[in-house]
Amino acid sequence: MSTHTQQTDRIGLHTYPGPDALADAAASHMINHLTASPPTRERWCVALSGGRIAPLLFESVVAKSKSRAVSWEKTEFFFADERWVPWDDNESNYGVARRHLFDPLQINPKSVHPVYLGRSPEFDAAQAQADLLRRTPVNVNGDPILDLVILGMGEDGHIASLFPNASEDVVRSRAVYLPVKSPKPPPQRITLTYSVLAAALHVLVVVSGPGKEPALRDSLSTHHSTPLGRLIALRQHTVLLTDFRFEVKTWH
Numbered sequence: 001m002s003t004h005t006q007q008t009d010r011i012g013l014h015t016y017p018g019p020d021a022l023a024d025a026a027a028s029h030m031i032n033h034l035t036a037s038p039p040t041r042e043r044w045c046v047a048l049s050g051g052r053i054a055p056l057l058f059e060s061v062v063a064k065s066k067s068r069a070v071s072w073e074k075t076e077f078f079f080a081d082e083r084w085v086p087w088d089d090n091e092s093n094y095g096v097a098r099r100h101l102f103d104p105l106q107i108n109p110k111s112v113h114p115v116y117l118g119r120s121p122e123f124d125a126a127q128a129q130a131d132l133l134r135r136t137p138v139n140v141n142g143d144p145i146l147d148l149v150i151l152g153m154g155e156d157g158h159i160a161s162l163f164p165n166a167s168e169d170v171v172r173s174r175a176v177y178l179p180v181k182s183p184k185p186p187p188q189r190i191t192l193t194y195s196v197l198a199a200a201l202h203v204l205v206v207v208s209g210p211g212k213e214p215a216l217r218d219s220l221s222t223h224h225s226t227p228l229g230r231l232i233a234l235r236q237h238t239v240l241l242t243d244f245r246f247e248v249k250t251w252h
Contacts, residue, residue, distance in 0.1 A: 010232055011220065012239040019208050022243045023053055026150070026206045027060035029241065031070055033148055033202055043111075044147045045136050047078045047192065047200075048101075049160065050093035051152035053208045058100035065105060072107055076135055080149055080197070081160035082115035084124070084179075084188035091186050092116065115190050121179035125190045129176035143199035144176055151197075153207045154184075157215035157226025161191035164227060171230075198234035207242040216244060 006013045016022040034044050048054075065072070083091045087098070094114040102112055113131050117124045136144040151159045158164065161180050170180060173193045182189045197203060205228065207216050219228035220240075232238050 010235070010237055012237065013220070014239070014241050015245050016241065016243050018243050019053060019056060022206065022208050022241055023056040023060045026053075026057050026204065026241050027064050029204055029239070030061060030148065030150065031064055031068070033204075034075065035070065037147075043074045043076050043135070045076045045078060045132075045144075047080045047146050047149040048093070048097055049080045049150055049152050050083075050096055051154075051206075053152065053206055054093070054096050055100045057150075057206065058097060059104075061101060062104045072105055072111070075107075075111060077102070077107065077112045078128075078132055078146070079113070079115050080151055081162075081189055081191035083182075083186045084116055084121050084190060085186055086118065087114065087116065115177065121188050121190055125175070125177040125179045128190065132176055139199050141195065141199070142174070143195050146196070146200040148202045148204065149192075149197060149200045151203065151205045151228075153205060153212060153216065153219070153228050155209075155211045155215060157219050157228050159205070159227050159231060160197065161189035162194065162227045162231075164225075166227075194231060194234060197231055203231070203235060203238050205238060205240045207240060207244070213244045216240075216242060 016025055079093055082093050085091050087095050089095065094116065115124060115128045117127060132144050136146060138144055153159055156164050161182055163183055171194060174195060175193055176196055177190050178193050180189050180191055181187055215226055219226045224230050224233045
């Protein structure tokens with residue numbers, strides 16, 4: 001259970017006593033959201049992320065799915081970002097999701113949309129973009145509307161593979177998926193853009209791990225100086241789950 005909940009106009013912040021409770025709550029949030037609302041089309045479209053808590057989160061989703069007899073037949077799985085590495089590489093977000101989520105739940109491979117194809121970051125980004133646009137409705141700006149995006153946050157406040165000090169071409173890109181260079185290995189990444197993350201119906205940010213509290217505090221200030229802070233400013237509402245305990249005093 002949540003130990004503390006805070007609500008402002010833009011933020012729902014829920015804090016938990018540790019990583020296990022956090023992953024458990026995030027899994028419940030994911031399942032409850034998808035089962036309580038109709039999909040935007042015939043099927044729900046969900047974008048997943050990687051990160052250190054991802055295996056724990058996915059394993060909790062598997063356990064809850066089995067105990068609640070949840071069906072995933074009407075869900076399409078995409079990725080908020082991907083490291084440009086083969087699927088069997090330990091850095092692959094798809095590989096982590098396959099081992100800890102897709103295979104245990106016996107998800108139909110046709111419902112999973114990996115980003116990495118091995119041609120080039122530019123080619124793979126273009127293919128991922130076309131794949132997503134074929135399966136989602138779009139808003140008036142042409143952005144695909146995902147039902148749910150699950151994000152983590154890095155020590156520098158990055159989300160997906162949108163890093164601090166990115167060029168204006170990255171920040172203001174109207175692409176769906178964009179090849180980018182990462183300041184941390186592996187260097188080649190493909191990411192959803194700010195415009196697509198801002199257009200999603202629901203964004204859940206799960207933040208855990210040493211060294212991240214300062215960036216989270218900064219993201220929840222009015223400075224908008226981190227990628228997460230920028231996304232919060234672009235959206236009407238964002239839900240954050242964390243195992244750090246502090247007060248939100250500045251967002252309205």
